[in-house]
Amino acid sequence: MTTEGMSLQVIPLGSVTVGPKSWRDSTFRSIRWADHLVRQTRAARPATCSQPRSYSASAGHAAKCSEMHSKERNKMPRSLTATSALPKSFQRIPEAPFPPSSLREQCAAASVAVAGEYMRMVRDVEVHLRRQAGRVNQEAIMLERERGHLEKMLHSLQASLEVNRRSSEGRTRRPANSETEKDGADYLLAFERRELTQLKRDLEGALRGAQSQLQALVQSSRQLLQFAAERAQVLELLPPSGSNRGCGSATQSFANADPFSPVTPECKQVLQSSASALNQSRLLRAKVREMLTGAIARQRECHRSVNDGLVKKIAETVTLEQSLTLTTAATRQAAFRKQREVNCIRHSHGRAKGPESSSDLLSREKLNRPVVQVYHRHPGTNLPEAARLIQGSAVLRRCLESSEGELLRLQRACQRLTEQLHCKRAAAQVDAAVVRMRRQQVDKRAIPVILQQWAQRRQLSCVQ
Structure with missing residues (x-):
């Protein structure tokens, strides 16, 4: 059995059997156990799969590597890939990919x-x-x-x-x-x-x-x-x-x-x-x-x-x-x-009333003038001169009072x-x-x- 590309291959044994069968079976079991350990620890994975350049690339490379391992596992003999024959103490739970060396840079x-x-x-x-x-x-x-x-x-x-x-x-x-x-x-x-x-x-x-x-x-x-x-x-x-x-x-x-x-x-x-x-x-x-x-x-x-x-x-x-x-x-x-x-x-x-003094009367205005005296010699012969003068004076007085009242009202x-x-x-x-x-x-x-x-x-x- 040799290593090629970090993968194990079974080398056919010779036709001449020298040792006992138990000795040979023990050797086969050791080989299968070593192969199982190698696959569990992913020591056979290429360096390109274990050191991704970035976080997103590591996921892609991990998928590629898992795909490659699944293909290799399908190509290997059934007797070497089967783990059901191993004890339960030898069966391990698969672990996450190994973190790259640039993990701190990627996290930063x-x-x-x-x-x-x-x-x-x-x-x-x-x-x-x-x-x-x-x-x-x-x-x-x-x-x-x-x-x-x-x-x-x-x-x-x-x-x-x-x-x-x-x-x-x-x-x-x-x-x-x-x-x-x-x-x-x-x-x-x-x-x-x-x-x-x-x-x-x-x-x-x-x-x-x-x-x-x-x-x-x-x-x-x-x-x-x-x-x-x-x-x-x-x-x-x-x-x-x-x-x-x-x-x-x-x-x-x-x-x-x-x-x-x-x-x-x-x-x-x-x-x-x-x-x-x-x-x-x-x-x-x-x-x-x-x-x-x-x-x-x-x-x-x-x-x-x-x-x-x-x-x-x-x-x-x-x-x-x-x-x-x-x-x-x-x-x-x-x-x-x-x-x-x-x-x-x-x-x-004033003219109708005559003068204020009798001495100012004219002879023609006196009632005892000769014509009037002669005319009064017969009974029933009275001249209306005095009555008319009295009536005229009264009318003029009333007109004067009325005109003075009108004048006062007009002035007011x-x-x-x-x-x-x-x-x-x-x-x-x-x-x-x-x-x-x-x-x-x-x-x-x-x-x-x-x-x-x-x-x-x-x-x-x-x-x-």
């Missing part, structure tokens, strides 16, 4: 591969977290801009309320009691005050909501950056371009959260809360934008309606003032005519018209000053131009 390479894969997964998670934090920051910036618009709009509403208050106080300085009664302009000012107050309450509520949402976004961004910093603790040895997995693998990895994986349940929860905060912020921004455009439109409509009402009131007052001027002139002219008539009636009444009416004229003129000046103050105090620059354009587009769309 496998560890580096596992660590590198984990680092790349962590890099994907970190990039996703930082991108989400960037989106949250951008949303916070846009929401902060809307919050600034809300504050400007509230400042404008506060200024409009102050203008409304000053307008109401200014209209109370109208001169007469008849001019201080509530009219349509006062009702418009009260309506504007209610509208502006309601808008202020609504915008203040929206401002509180925007501030709380900003705090939530800031908190979410801080948590995202904190988790990203925690993920970055294992990325010191990974180059910046070490992640080539893409966003799809990161999104797929977020579906399976594990406490010992790159995506922990807390990290997944923070991402979900940040996504919810982003959606809420977008909805809140849209709502705030709608409220701002509506508030600007309502504020302009109230301001315009009040100004139009005041202008109409001024026009009405000016029309009444013109009518009062004409009526006052006509009344004054009638009073002057009545005064001339009264003077004439007084003169006629003229005085009343003059007073009303002054009141209307003063009321028109007060209302004009209020309108001028309202137009000067309303600063259109307090509202951003973009919001004014949106409000104008909304009004145009509503009109169409």
